[in-house]
Amino acid sequence: MSYRKFLKKMNRKEQSQDLEKDDPKSIDTSLTENLNIIKEKTGNSPDIIIRIISFGHDPKVRTAIIYADGLVDNPTINEYLVESMENNVQEKLHGKDPFTILSEKVVALGSVKTAKDWDSLFQSLLSGDTVILMDGKNEALIGSTKGGERRSIEQPDSEVSIRGSKEGFTESIATNISLVRRIINNPNLWVEPMNLGKQTKTDVSIMYINGIADNDTVEEVRHRLRRVNLDSILDSGYIEQVIEDESIGLFPTIIHTERPDAAAGNLLEGRIAIFVNGSPNALIVPAVMIQFFQTPEDYYMRFPISTFIRQLRVLMYLISLIGPALYVAITTYHQEMIPTGLLIIIASQTDSVPFPAIVEALIMEVTFEILREAGLRMPNKISSTISIVGALVIGQGAIQAGIVSPAMVIVVSVTAIASLATPSYDIAISARLIRFAFMLSAAIAGFYGIILGLIMLTVHLVSLRSFGVPYISPLAPFEPGNIKDTILRAPLWALNERPKFLSAKNRVRQGKNQRPQVPMSQGMVRADTKEGDKNEF
Amino acid sequence: MNFKWIISCFMIICLTLLSGCWSSKELTDLGIISAYALDKNEDGEYVGTFQIINPMNVPGSLQGGASGQRPAVTTFTETGVNPTELSNRASRKISRDLYYSHTSLLVISEELARDEGLSAILDSMERALEFRATAKVVITRGIKAGDFIKVLTGIDQIPAENVLKTLDSTEKLYGENINTNLQEFIQSLTSTGKEPLVSGFSLLGDMEKGKTMEQLHSTDFDAILEANGLAVFKEGKLVNWLDGEKARGTMWGLNRIHETPVSIDWENHKKAIAYRVIRQKTDVSAQMKDGKPAISITIRAEGDLRTVAVPVDVTDPHVLLAIEKALGQEIKKEVEAAVQEAKENKTDVFGFGEKLHQSEPDVWKKLEQEWQDVSFPELDVDITVEAFIRRTGVRNNPYLFDLEKKSD
Numbered sequence: 001m002s003y004r005k006f007l008k009k010m011n012r013k014e015q016s017q018d019l020e021k022d023d024p025k026s027i028d029t030s031l032t033e034n035l036n037i038i039k040e041k042t043g044n045s046p047d048i049i050i051r052i053i054s055f056g057h058d059p060k061v062r063t064a065i066i067y068a069d070g071l072v073d074n075p076t077i078n079e080y081l082v083e084s085m086e087n088n089v090q091e092k093l094h095g096k097d098p099f100t101i102l103s104e105k106v107v108a109l110g111s112v113k114t115a116k117d118w119d120s121l122f123q124s125l126l127s128g129d130t131v132i133l134m135d136g137k138n139e140a141l142i143g144s145t146k147g148g149e150r151r152s153i154e155q156p157d158s159e160v161s162i163r164g165s166k167e168g169f170t171e172s173i174a175t176n177i178s179l180v181r182r183i184i185n186n187p188n189l190w191v192e193p194m195n196l197g198k199q200t201k202t203d204v205s206i207m208y209i210n211g212i213a214d215n216d217t218v219e220e221v222r223h224r225l226r227r228v229n230l231d232s233i234l235d236s237g238y239i240e241q242v243i244e245d246e247s248i249g250l251f252p253t254i255i256h257t258e259r260p261d262a263a264a265g266n267l268l269e270g271r272i273a274i275f276v277n278g279s280p281n282a283l284i285v286p287a288v289m290i291q292f293f294q295t296p297e298d299y300y301m302r303f304p305i306s307t308f309i310r311q312l313r314v315l316m317y318l319i320s321l322i323g324p325a326l327y328v329a330i331t332t333y334h335q336e337m338i339p340t341g342l343l344i345i346i347a348s349q350t351d352s353v354p355f356p357a358i359v360e361a362l363i364m365e366v367t368f369e370i371l372r373e374a375g376l377r378m379p380n381k382i383s384s385t386i387s388i389v390g391a392l393v394i395g396q397g398a399i400q401a402g403i404v405s406p407a408m409v410i411v412v413s414v415t416a417i418a419s420l421a422t423p424s425y426d427i428a429i430s431a432r433l434i435r436f437a438f439m440l441s442a443a444i445a446g447f448y449g450i451i452l453g454l455i456m457l458t459v460h461l462v463s464l465r466s467f468g469v470p471y472i473s474p475l476a477p478f479e480p481g482n483i484k485d486t487i488l489r490a491p492l493w494a495l496n497e498r499p500k501f502l503s504a505k506n507r508v509r510q511g512k513n514q515r516p517q518v519p520m521s522q523g524m525v526r527a528d529t530k531e532g533d534k535n536e537f
Numbered sequence: 538m539n540f541k542w543i544i545s546c547f548m549i550i551c552l553t554l555l556s557g558c559w560s561s562k563e564l565t566d567l568g569i570i571s572a573y574a575l576d577k578n579e580d581g582e583y584v585g586t587f588q589i590i591n592p593m594n595v596p597g598s599l600q601g602g603a604s605g606q607r608p609a610v611t612t613f614t615e616t617g618v619n620p621t622e623l624s625n626r627a628s629r630k631i632s633r634d635l636y637y638s639h640t641s642l643l644v645i646s647e648e649l650a651r652d653e654g655l656s657a658i659l660d661s662m663e664r665a666l667e668f669r670a671t672a673k674v675v676i677t678r679g680i681k682a683g684d685f686i687k688v689l690t691g692i693d694q695i696p697a698e699n700v701l702k703t704l705d706s707t708e709k710l711y712g713e714n715i716n717t718n719l720q721e722f723i724q725s726l727t728s729t730g731k732e733p734l735v736s737g738f739s740l741l742g743d744m745e746k747g748k749t750m751e752q753l754h755s756t757d758f759d760a761i762l763e764a765n766g767l768a769v770f771k772e773g774k775l776v777n778w779l780d781g782e783k784a785r786g787t788m789w790g791l792n793r794i795h796e797t798p799v800s801i802d803w804e805n806h807k808k809a810i811a812y813r814v815i816r817q818k819t820d821v822s823a824q825m826k827d828g829k830p831a832i833s834i835t836i837r838a839e840g841d842l843r844t845v846a847v848p849v850d851v852t853d854p855h856v857l858l859a860i861e862k863a864l865g866q867e868i869k870k871e872v873e874a875a876v877q878e879a880k881e882n883k884t885d886v887f888g889f890g891e892k893l894h895q896s897e898p899d900v901w902k903k904l905e906q907e908w909q910d911v912s913f914p915e916l917d918v919d920i921t922v923e924a925f926i927r928r929t930g931v932r933n934n935p936y937l938f939d940l941e942k943k944s945d
Contacts, residue, residue: 340698
């Protein structure tokens with residue numbers, strides 16, 4: 001296809017650009033020279049702080065501490081680096097290598113490494129480490145002093161929880177990884193770091209549980225991440241768009257979560273998490289469609305309730321998909337399907353409306369989309385205005401003006417609420433767009449059109465893959481063993497196996513007989529409790 | 538490659554758009570017909586009357602409108618050589634498409650049913666896509682069908698609805714009328730072993746006043762629609778009316794009684810004890826007796842005593858047994874009268890022929906041709922009635938009984 005060829009051409013161009021870059025120069029022995037290079041390379045930026053200290057005595061050695069202001073933890077530098085070096089000024093250096101002394105005895109930091117080339121030096125410097133250069137040494141000592149101001153761990157905004165953990169991921173990748181590690185205390189939880197983005201050099205990590213995650217899938221994730229050659233990665237959304245299977249369609253094939261417990265649960269099923277520094281959303285692959293209707297809390301509640309709620313969510317999704325379309329189809333093609341009493345009521349309402357049902361529906365839907373977008377983007381302080389104006393415009397004004405009928409307002413509101421109640425924003429937003437297509441097909445061909453649309457939608461969904469996993473598994477291909485955790489949620493003690501489509505090898509999740517074993521009722525009275533004890537009623 | 542794709546997409550879009558909203562109808566283009574009446578005029582043409590709902594004027598519909606001030610329905614009358622012609626000709630007078638899907642009442646005048654029969658006209662109802670087979674059929678007595686649906690009604694302001702509900706409730710509570718829909722009617726009509734029954738309706742009061750809104754502004758309506766009798770059909774034509782006890786006896790025989798009062802005389806007091814049937818079961822079976830077909834009807838009724846206007850000790854089981862027996866006799870009398878009437882009319886409204894067909898198909902084949910005229914009138918019908926008193930209401934002995942004891 002010509003499109004592919006075009007892409008290949010683009011790739012080749014980019015690679016040739018890479019080659020034009022200068023080779024990394026190694027660090028010079030002269031401190032002055034080195035400092036000049038740093039100043040020159042960073043354009044004398046004031047946040048790159050260079051502090052020169054004389055180290056040791058007899059002979060004194062000029063050393064420079066270099067760090068990026070704001071990215072480092074200032075107390076650490078002051079206490080364990082600067083103070084420590086000044087206190088050790090009495091150290092006699094003759095004969096010994098001052099650099100070794102410095103790294104072994106003086107620098108009191110957790111992690112210390114050395115760098116010889118400028119590239120890794122700058123990488124460390126700009127990610128918050130402190131670089132120590134010594135005169136006469138063509139090596140740099142790099143101490144880990146990452147810190148600075150970051151958002152603290154807060155409750156996630158987009159995935160609210162009632163029962164479960166209230167912690168949410170932050171923008172810091174280290175914090176995020178640690179949050180998951182606190183849940184899964186297992187050495188098999190492996191993290192693979194990567195550095196992506198030509199300009200931003202963003203930290204990206206793959207996390208999976210060795211032995212549970214499918215090796216081929218892990219390799220596929222690695223492979224897809226390695227070919228990422230973007231200029232910048234500002235959010236996990238950048239990664240998502242270049243590694244997903246189907247980037248043109250409307251359905252998300254990668255799920256993202258703000259909750260460590262959700263991430264942990266997915267890892268334990270054999271999925272792979274991708275963390276991106278600067279994004280509070282961890283990407284989770286492979287994703288199947290039914291996951292978008294599940295929340296971590298489903299597993300914390302009693303199973304009949306979660307089952308009901310899951311089915312309710314699917315119903316809500318269907319309503320948000322075809323709600324207005326059904327109304328349009330019924331009122332323009334299938335009036336015989338409405339009970340006579342209701343038909344009279346609807347007819348009396350639409351008698352004064354000058355538009356056909358489809359136009360009415362489009363007016364209301366577009367108005368609602370505008371309101372929703374406005375409500376999302378506007379500053380908090382004036383958001384009450386929009387709700388008043390919105391309620392008046394949609395609710396009352398439109399009806400009183402005779403532009404839309406009250407029945408249509410009800411349909412649109414129910415659809416809107418159903419759409420907002422879908423747990424995953426990604427899947428809800430897909431319905432928002434498809435809804436318009438359904439409305440048009442309903443206006444053209446009634447129920448027949450809706451059914452055609454649903455068939456096309458099903459065909460599309462079945463054709464989707466997420467990292468090799470069919471998008472609507474375990475429903476198609478049907479996997480009887482995994483049906484327990486779809487729109488149903490079997491009791492926890494019955495969920496003995498991991499999803500087959502994720503981890504074919506290590507499938508047993510838990511021991512058998514996890515169902516509570518309760519003694520017979522007469523045995524409830526323990527042997528040591530006598531008559532008259534509190535067990536007696 | 539791309540060009541092909543674009544062309545095929547374009548063709549698919551054209552395909553959907555060119556077909557263009559075929560059969561789409563906005564609600565504002567529909568004249569929802571609630572009742573449809575058929576008469577015949579002197580010229581031999583059909584006269585159809587459409588009762589069309591004015592959604593804006595139906596009480597309960599929201600916003601503005603004139604609910605309650607103007608009639609909830611409007612009627613139009615049109616003539617035509619057949620119902621199809623008539624329906625389409627009516628578009629000269631009616632601003633909207635006639636929409637039959639919600640027509641729940643088909644009214645036919647007595648003259649039309651008697652003179653011409655329904656066989657010819659029902660075909661167009663059954664054949665039409667929109668007309669529902671579940672629409673109820675009624676026959677008007679002493680009034681033109683067209684005039685019948687012009688009368689405004691009170692509690693249910695859509696007259697068709699009012700008639701339907703009346704029919705429903707009277708069948709359930711009194712049992713002298715039957716609820717027949719188009720499908721049932723046609724089935725009985727085509728069956729050789731059963732003749733259809735249709736409820737009659739008549740008008741009490743002044744028709745002209747009943748058409749105006751003033752009717753609704755008074756507590757005592759000038760014109761009231763009343764369910765009245767059962768029309769008996771034979772070969773598609775109305776042949777006879779069943780009223781009162783005969784009508785109810787027929788309903789007993791059809792197992793269509795739900796609740797009904799049965800009153801008996803007791804110790805010289807006329808109709809002093811009233812019994813209300815709460816449930817009943819009628820079994821009709823056909824067998825051969827001495828080489829002749831015979832029918833046995835077994836009725837088991839269950840109910841409460843609702844009126845005991847004589848001093849009688851109803852706590853005494855012997856007395857109750859006696860009352861039960863008398864009640865059984867009373868019911869039996871009604872059913873016998875109904876069977877007798879049916880035999881005289883040579884119309885098997887009970888469907889005995891169908892029963893015989895089921896149990897003795899060979900015999901039926903021989904008798905089928907002349908069932909209504911020869912075999913049915915000579916049929917031996919055996920009726921057994923068991924009435925059972927479930928309870929005597931929330932009181933044991935009537936206070937009359939206590940009074941009598943006091944005076945003793």
